[in-house]
Amino acid sequence: MLIYGLTALVGLWTIGTAIARAQVKSQDPKVALVDNCDPTTFNAAVGPNTCVGRGGTTFAEFLAVLFSPLIDNSKVFVGHPAWRFEPSYLDIRVGHTLRLTNSGGEGHTFTEVVNYGGGSIGILNGTDVTRAPECPADPANLVVVAPGDAIQIKGLSPGPHKFMCCIHPWMRGVIDVE
Ligand SMILES: [Cu+2]
Numbered sequence: 001m002l003i004y005g006l007t008a009l010v011g012l013w014t015i016g017t018a019i020a021r022a023q024v025k026s027q028d029p030k031v032a033l034v035d036n037c038d039p040t041t042f043n044a045a046v047g048p049n050t051c052v053g054r055g056g057t058t059f060a061e062f063l064a065v066l067f068s069p070l071i072d073n074s075k076v077f078v079g080h081p082a083w084r085f086e087p088s089y090l091d092i093r094v095g096h097t098l099r100l101t102n103s104g105g106e107g108h109t110f111t112e113v114v115n116y117g118g119g120s121i122g123i124l125n126g127t128d129v130t131r132a133p134e135c136p137a138d139p140a141n142l143v144v145v146a147p148g149d150a151i152q153i154k155g156l157s158p159g160p161h162k163f164m165c166c167i168h169p170w171m172r173g174v175i176d177v178e
Helices: 002-025 039-046 061-062
Strands: 029-033 084-086 089-092 098-102 111-113 150-153 159-164 170-177
Touching: 098 170
Parallel strands: 029 098, 089 170
Antiparallel strands: 029 084, 098 150, 111 159, 159 170
16 A cells, blocks of 8 residues: 555656646647537537537536626636636747647637637626627637647747637636747
């Protein structure tokens, strides 16, 4: 039991070190767009092929975390934490290419904004939330990264860059170019 525990600890330490090294050096900077949509309930509620993943969060569970009754219920979105950028903060070096992959089951955007705000889909925003102007007013104009797609982002200037998903506006990240 003790030996097993020690082995597990060493294993965890090794993984932790590898992650820390990857984040410090960022030789191959990557961000994944992640969600956990359950295809059966999402496609039934929103439409066919809304979700092509194998996640386990039902549409009802997703909706249940959109808002919190503790902060002016239905006015300020919180959002389901399985819908996220992974990692949500990354240091990269000037001139390095950021690789972006949609590992989720739904389409997402990775939109650079001056300030975080609401997105393009009314029902996923709070009633008092102002849309970030970089997110299109018409959802038909969203530039979506489809599930399984990968894109590259080059030429980011030095300094912090804010990105958000214009569909799920709680999906946020900062890419810090140093
Ligand atoms: Cu999204």
